[in-house]
Amino acid sequence: MGIEILGLPLYYYIAMVAKVLIAFVFVLLTVAYATYAERKIIGWMQVRIGPNRTGPMGLLQPIADGLKLFFKEEIIPAEANKFAFLLAPLVALIPAFITFAVIPFGDTIKIFGYDVPLQIVGYYDAGVGKVVDMNVGVLYVLAMSSLGVYGIVLAGWASNSKYSLIGGLRSSAQMISYELAAGLAIIPVFMLVESLSLQEIIKAQAGMKWFIWNSPMTFVAGMIFYVATLAEVNRTPFDLPEAETELVSGFCTEYSSMKYAMFFMAEYANMVTVSAVMVTLFLGGWDGPFVSAIPWLSPLYFIAKVYFLMFLAMWIRATLPRYRYDQLMHLGWKVMLPTTLALIVVTAVAGHFGFYTFSGLFGN
Amino acid sequence: MDISSVFFALVTVVAIVSALMVVTCKNPINSALSLVLTFFCLATYYAMLNAPFMAAVQIIVYAGAIMVLIVFTIMLLNIRVDANKKGSHQVALGSVMGIVTLLLTGLILTRGKVSQPVGGITSDMINKLGHTELIGKVMFTDFLLPFEVTSILLLVAIVGAVILAKRKLS
Numbered sequence: 001m002g003i004e005i006l007g008l009p010l011y012y013y014i015a016m017v018a019k020v021l022i023a024f025v026f027v028l029l030t031v032a033y034a035t036y037a038e039r040k041i042i043g044w045m046q047v048r049i050g051p052n053r054t055g056p057m058g059l060l061q062p063i064a065d066g067l068k069l070f071f072k073e074e075i076i077p078a079e080a081n082k083f084a085f086l087l088a089p090l091v092a093l094i095p096a097f098i099t100f101a102v103i104p105f106g107d108t109i110k111i112f113g114y115d116v117p118l119q120i121v122g123y124y125d126a127g128v129g130k131v132v133d134m135n136v137g138v139l140y141v142l143a144m145s146s147l148g149v150y151g152i153v154l155a156g157w158a159s160n161s162k163y164s165l166i167g168g169l170r171s172s173a174q175m176i177s178y179e180l181a182a183g184l185a186i187i188p189v190f191m192l193v194e195s196l197s198l199q200e201i202i203k204a205q206a207g208m209k210w211f212i213w214n215s216p217m218t219f220v221a222g223m224i225f226y227v228a229t230l231a232e233v234n235r236t237p238f239d240l241p242e243a244e245t246e247l248v249s250g251f252c253t254e255y256s257s258m259k260y261a262m263f264f265m266a267e268y269a270n271m272v273t274v275s276a277v278m279v280t281l282f283l284g285g286w287d288g289p290f291v292s293a294i295p296w297l298s299p300l301y302f303i304a305k306v307y308f309l310m311f312l313a314m315w316i317r318a319t320l321p322r323y324r325y326d327q328l329m330h331l332g333w334k335v336m337l338p339t340t341l342a343l344i345v346v347t348a349v350a351g352h353f354g355f356y357t358f359s360g361l362f363g364n
Numbered sequence: 365m366d367i368s369s370v371f372f373a374l375v376t377v378v379a380i381v382s383a384l385m386v387v388t389c390k391n392p393i394n395s396a397l398s399l400v401l402t403f404f405c406l407a408t409y410y411a412m413l414n415a416p417f418m419a420a421v422q423i424i425v426y427a428g429a430i431m432v433l434i435v436f437t438i439m440l441l442n443i444r445v446d447a448n449k450k451g452s453h454q455v456a457l458g459s460v461m462g463i464v465t466l467l468l469t470g471l472i473l474t475r476g477k478v479s480q481p482v483g484g485i486t487s488d489m490i491n492k493l494g495h496t497e498l499i500g501k502v503m504f505t506d507f508l509l510p511f512e513v514t515s516i517l518l519l520v521a522i523v524g525a526v527i528l529a530k531r532k533l534s
Contacts, residue, residue: 081391081393083391083394084393084394084397087397132491134416135416135494135495135496136416136417136419136420136494136495136496139417139420139421139424139496140420142420142424143420143423143424143427143428146423146424146427146428146429146432147423147427147428149428149432150397150400150432150435153432153435153436153439154393154397154435157393157439165439172432172436176432194497195494195497196494196496197494
């Protein structure tokens with residue numbers, strides 16, 4: 001089959017580059033328009049109009065914001081540690097993007113006669129007749145999310161300012177605490193699927209058997225995972241790191257121009273990423289009605305689900321007030337962590353007796 | 365020279381440069397960040413050796429947890445200036461240890477009896493069954509006792525940490 005590099009046909013590499021570009025552009029565009037959507041949606045929820053001056057319905061607002069930030073003066077505080085100060089925005093932004101390497105955003109589709117799975121690391125192995133992907137996909141996601149904390153810690157420390165430092169410390173304590181709950185909440189899913197590969201996890205949910213409603217254990221796990229990821233990406237009601245009234249704007253107080261924009265992008269890119277992970281683990285990934293007949297529908301379902309979860313995050317932001325710091329730590333360590341641990345035991349016991357799913361519980 | 369050797373060479377250059385930066389950087393934070401980069405290169409090696417679970421754990425545990433703790437410590441103690449006033453005997457000790465390790469590695473590589481992969485687990489098995497599944501099975505059957513002993517060790521460490529933290533309050 002034509003030229004082979006490292007045992008893989010050439011079209012695999014072409015498809016991979018194309019998939020990387022598509023995923024990258026998708027995340028960037030979503031990030032840009034999520035800021036617009038957030039202002040507009042929260043505006044409507046608070047009976048305001050929201051941005052409406054730049055372009056029709058304010059649709060050019062994100063571009064105007066980007067240009068404005070791009071042309072602002074770049075300020076590096078005199079007492080800052082320059083290397084860490086410049087590195088921090090990059091370190092915050094990169095993990096959010098590279099997590100997309102393992103997330104399957106669609107079914108295997110035929111392009112020019114080749115079977116191309118819509119997952120960056122995945123390829124279709126004709127010999128085995130199935131999609132081969134990284135079989136530790138979930139661990140990769142967890143590893144990348146644990147790196148996001150560096151960006152914020154570095155930003156807080158390198159700025160050499162009290163607001164930044166307190167914001168950075170708060171944020172990293174929060175991220176580390178909720179990472180545990182999020183990581184443990186995924187374990188019931190592993191126990192049902194018996195694999196860490198994201199392809200296998202989606203396959204186990206095929207035919208609308210999504211984990212969010214297919215099993216009581218994964219329902220609770222999904223709820224905990226969503227709340228924990230909200231806290232991990234510093235969204236309201238867990239946005240203590242940037243509590244304006246106390247900390248000015250937390251770890252990015254001293255940042256300006258493009259570097260500030262990169263933190264801003266990192267926050268929204270993280271939101272896209274955790275929504276995509278949540279969709280993959282609990283909402284069936286790209287699964288949906290008629291998807292086995294028309295594989296081209298699968299990326300649309302995936303995007304629709306991701307956007308729905310992002311809308312949910314905005315809705316929560318418009319609804320709930322901010323947590324107090326001790327309440328936040330109490331929720332993370334004393335409520336969510338024991339609940340997830342108990343959930344793992346319950347899943348194991350229930351699985352031993354064959355009651356994995358709702359239908360298993362109620363006869364049928 | 366095939367593509368995987370080129371990739372290996374690239375990663376190795378990054379690994380060596382970042383490892384050198386760990387010991388030569390004046391600012392402890394920069395040293396710590398270089399160490400994170402070194403861990404990344406190690407994780408890449410694991411991934412290239414068909415051990416994806418090890419690669420992921422390398423990043424989660426070392427880069428994600430241990431180094432965050434070290435970075436935290438450096439920041440909170442605010443070791444800003446060059447804390448590089450190590451005595452020359454420390455440098456000498458470090459050099460001796462480094463040279464001994466290098467010689468030992470060379471000895472194992474050249475005189476070792478193992479010239480090819482041994483044991484029942486092959487790369488094909490890992491690709492087919494999954495690395496995590498294989499490790500998990502062995503860990504909870506053949507190596508159950510060491511696993512439990514390690515858990516107790518960690519539990520003792522956690523209890524110790526709680527006691528130390530509580531004593532400070534009262």
